[in-house]
Amino acid sequence: MATGSDICDVVVIGGGPAGSTIAALLAEKGRQVEVWEKDPHPKFHIGESLLPHTLPILRQLGVLQEVENIGMRKYGAELLSPNHRDSVILYFGEALDKSHPYAFQVRRSDFDEILFRNCQENGAIVREGLEVKAVQFSEMGPVTLRAIDSSGRTFIKHTRFVVDASGRQAFLGTQLARKRRNPQHNSAAIFSHFEGVFRHPGKDAGNITICWSDQGWFWIIPFQDGTTSVGAVCWPSYLKSRKGTLESFFWETVRKCPPMADRMREAKAVRPVVATGNYSYHCSVMSGPQFILIGDAFAFVDPVFSSGVHLALNSAIRGAEVVEAALQESSGLAETRKEFERSVRQGIRMYSWFIYRFTQPAFRTLFMAPKNFFRMKEAVLSILAGDVFGKSPTTLPIFLFKCLYYIMAAIHPRINLRQYWLRQGDAHDTQTWTDTLSRGKSQ
Numbered sequence: 001m002a003t004g005s006d007i008c009d010v011v012v013i014g015g016g017p018a019g020s021t022i023a024a025l026l027a028e029k030g031r032q033v034e035v036w037e038k039d040p041h042p043k044f045h046i047g048e049s050l051l052p053h054t055l056p057i058l059r060q061l062g063v064l065q066e067v068e069n070i071g072m073r074k075y076g077a078e079l080l081s082p083n084h085r086d087s088v089i090l091y092f093g094e095a096l097d098k099s100h101p102y103a104f105q106v107r108r109s110d111f112d113e114i115l116f117r118n119c120q121e122n123g124a125i126v127r128e129g130l131e132v133k134a135v136q137f138s139e140m141g142p143v144t145l146r147a148i149d150s151s152g153r154t155f156i157k158h159t160r161f162v163v164d165a166s167g168r169q170a171f172l173g174t175q176l177a178r179k180r181r182n183p184q185h186n187s188a189a190i191f192s193h194f195e196g197v198f199r200h201p202g203k204d205a206g207n208i209t210i211c212w213s214d215q216g217w218f219w220i221i222p223f224q225d226g227t228t229s230v231g232a233v234c235w236p237s238y239l240k241s242r243k244g245t246l247e248s249f250f251w252e253t254v255r256k257c258p259p260m261a262d263r264m265r266e267a268k269a270v271r272p273v274v275a276t277g278n279y280s281y282h283c284s285v286m287s288g289p290q291f292i293l294i295g296d297a298f299a300f301v302d303p304v305f306s307s308g309v310h311l312a313l314n315s316a317i318r319g320a321e322v323v324e325a326a327l328q329e330s331s332g333l334a335e336t337r338k339e340f341e342r343s344v345r346q347g348i349r350m351y352s353w354f355i356y357r358f359t360q361p362a363f364r365t366l367f368m369a370p371k372n373f374f375r376m377k378e379a380v381l382s383i384l385a386g387d388v389f390g391k392s393p394t395t396l397p398i399f400l401f402k403c404l405y406y407i408m409a410a411i412h413p414r415i416n417l418r419q420y421w422l423r424q425g426d427a428h429d430t431q432t433w434t435d436t437l438s439r440g441k442s443q
């Protein structure tokens with residue numbers, strides 16, 4: 001069955017933050033856009049902590065006030081470590097650019113639905129419960145998409161351009177056999193929402209807390225309604241040791257880390273504990289004459305710096321320029337595509353350096369005693385705030401921070417090398433521990 005008119009300008013696969021954003025921008029320009037989303041909104045999604053530099057994008061989309069209404073203000077990140085007596089709070093207001101002092105913690109079912117309805121209000125046609133099954137490219141003609149709805153009916157549509165925003169399913173990357181797992185990084189997360197988790201009073205109530213542990217690290221993300229998202233990110237070698245249910249394993253992991261056990265003393269899960277694994281990958285292609293990959297559909301590295309939604313929205317904004325250039329058959333298309341790919345890779349690269357070293361002892365030492373020599377602290381805070389697309393002069397202070405890190409690692413070579421080799425071993429060990437995860441409920 002064909003849907004609506006035979007051919008449209010753009011079909012977006014997936015109505016998550018990336019898909020809804022690009023659809024809103026293109027529909028606003030008068031393009032005929034359809035968004036095909038397999039799971040109807042509102043729906044659970046992990047990834048609830050936003051970054052300050054995402055807020056101008058939400059303002060541009062016209063949804064900032066709505067997000068503020070459902071969000072909890074996050075002024076900073078608190079760092080906890082079992083090896084340090086006191087925690088450290090890093091405030092975004094102390095970054096190089098002091099004009100973005102806070103972000104929001106959001107329940108993703110609410111946040112994603114706001115963005116999705118917004119693209120519909122801008123004129124995009126949204127189809128929920130429609131799962132794309134195949135995309136066929138032809139040399140000269142339009143792209144053909146085949147999808148199936150929840151009652152098993154097949155939909156066929158022709159479009160001039162296709163945007164893959166299918167998230168970690170990485171639909172096109174998988175179909176084109178271009179999805180690659182990250183050989184440098186490998187971990188999994190076990191998480192749920194809880195009531196009764198410790199919260200600071202006043203301005204610090206909405207901070208994200210990141211706590212290192214011997215098994216990986218934890219996040220604590222407070223919501224406006226008093227509940228809290230808590231997740232344990234663990235090494236594959238540790239996950240392989242799991243014996244009981246995911247829930248009992250989660251609590252066992254919390255108990256192994258005294259500062260977390262303290263914060264969770266009175267906590268109770270309000271949803272089932274679930275797990276997700278093998279989440280670090282990228283695709284070896286990002287765009288073609290009739291398609292682009294945006295957000296997680298292109299790559300995802302790690303949740304530790306809460307950069308996923310920020311990178312997804314930025315790639316949607318740059319991606320919209322590529323789609324426009326392609327639809328206009330502009331002579332600048334090649335240059336626009338190049339700039340899109342460069343900026344997406346730059347964002348991912350900025351976070352990757354920090355992500356790969358986050359659990360190194362030298363890194364922890366630097367973060368637990370932040371110093372602002374040569375504006376290093378301000379520059380690191382700028383990265384944490386999402387200022388990664390060249391707006392602030394971070395290059396020199398970040399270079400100095402990296403040098404300092406390597407000096408610290410060289411001063412204590414044994415513990416840093418040991419941790420490095422352990423992580424490398426984990427990065428190459430996928431099969432057995434993904435089996436371990438699938439014994440519980442995965443997300």
Ligand SMILES: Cc1cc2nc3c(=O)[nH]c(=O)nc-3n(C[C@H](O)[C@H](O)[C@H](O)COP(=O)(O)OP(=O)(O)OC[C@H]3O[C@@H](n4cnc5c(N)ncnc54)[C@H](O)[C@@H]3O)c2cc1C
Pocket residue numbers: 013014015016017018019036037038039045046047048049050130131132133165166167168169171189231276279294295296297300302303305306307308309310312
């Ligand atoms: C454990 C964990 C914790 C995280 N924490 C954070 C955090 O605190 N902050 C943060 O910013 N990011 C976080 N992230 C990352 C964040 O969740 C993602 O980067 C973000 O959701 C990417 O948005 P997206 O629109 O690209 O993909 P998604 O949000 O995944 O949206 C993709 C959409 O496509 C739909 N879809 C998939 N396949 C098809 C198909 N075949 N047909 C139709 N529809 C389809 C899906 O149903 C989905 O709605 C975390 C990730 C993980 C794994």
